[in-house]
Amino acid sequence: MTDLDASHDSQETDSDELFCLPGERLCRVEDNIILGLGTYEQNGYIYACKSGIVSIDDSDENTQIVSVHKPGFHLTIPVTGDIVTARVLVTTPKFAKCAIFCVRNQLLENSYRGLLRKEDVRETEKDRVDIYKSFKPGDVILARVLNQLEQSILLSTAETELGVVIAYASDVRKNRVPMIPVGWAEMQCPQTTIKEPRKVAKVLPESTIKIEK
């Protein structure tokens, strides 16, 4: 059935792209073939689990990655190890609640709940961290996904490149003035020159770390 489908498929496509649908057999599992995105393995064969275009890329000299890329909307879920962009919603002495709105360089449709614990704020002097000296509600932070809990995703900013990237001066006026980082633990408002403590991220060029536009 599947082989029939596949041959039928290749006839249909007039361009050089190979389209596939879920459940379509792509190739046999071999030592030099790695399963990429949108595929799964069953009974010694690789099958597609998404609709899209089959692409075979060389990862190095003699291994190939078979993956299926879906055109249009691509579903993104933060997984362990991803860099995410989040907005701090609430801070408590023990943790900060965040709303994740961007995973890697992909903007999400709906935000996911993130939880940043006090221990995960920075690498050194973990016991002397104060959440209120690191984040304020409204800050935009870069963080790494540690774990997926039942109700929210556990985040960590314990790297020099992670932390607050955009923060607004906390004054009573309506217009929000973005602050400028001065040092790794402080940000300054350009208008009032008031300094506020933050866990500032050392933002690297886009080539090393992907951030939102």
Next chain:
Amino acid sequence: MLKVTQTKNALLDGATIAEDLYRTPNDFEEFFQNLEKPDEVVAKPRTTFLRAGVLTTVRGSAYMEYGNTKVMAIVAPPHEVVRASARRMNMGSLNCYVNYAAFATGELETVPRREKQLSSMLTKALEPVVCRNEFLNFQLDVRVLIIEDDGCLLSTAINCCGVALVECGISTYDLITASTACIYRDHVFINPNAMVEELLWKHRAGHALPSSSDDTKPIQEHGLLIIASMDTFDQLAQCQQCGYLSPATYTRLLDYTLTINKGMRQLIRQVLLQRVKEQHDLDLREKAQNALEDQRLADIIERLKSQGLSELINPSNIKEDPYTSK
């Protein structure tokens, strides 16, 4: 003659609903006589209209017309579990919600119960097909709106949801297809319409069978079979059956439904492939536009480098930000 469809219209006119349409056994006879009975069994799907991505506000949506049955399915990207469930699952959870449109059915009393039943059956059918290990600790909501009910409701909903899932980009092990077949008084109805289903529903307990008074005759077979299948691995995702069926008849009906599923699968494949190509073309166009824009900017930078900064003041180079113009 009994008119089942009249209840629906009468409701819209504000008239009262008839309490019970089938009071006497004679009514059954008459009703059955007036039914259109197929002479031979043609295991083919009904005339179908299917379209993926009908809504722009939701990522995964599909609309399906299966004969007169009209169904719409919506799949939203997975989100965090709302309630902290006590048991820790190592799989994402799947929730289906089926709703009747207000004008879809005449019998309003039974609607909540039927909605609930359809939801749970739909959930069971879709669970094996979704790669639930990909969204751990998340839940996926599938919503189905029934616009018109003319039999084969569950199978149409399953077909429609399968398309909506693929459209949303949720990983699925296979395409899922479903169909319904039933038998009543030695007549096999493929894709039974609302009247036949209603007749069977009234007979679900087997109490009103005309031959039951005659002890010498065996009980007549009557029953309904809904099969959802995944053809790549020849698996059945859902098997819903009611009534009284002998094993031989059961296999016969099963074969019919599987044949219809194959036909349905071809159609779904066609629709989805077309959709993928459509989106691929859109992607290519967008990419071309972006490349053009990049080229324009690169040109400006190049010119600035060669001519100095006076070029920057030229207003033709300043393009309005599309976000601020909105």
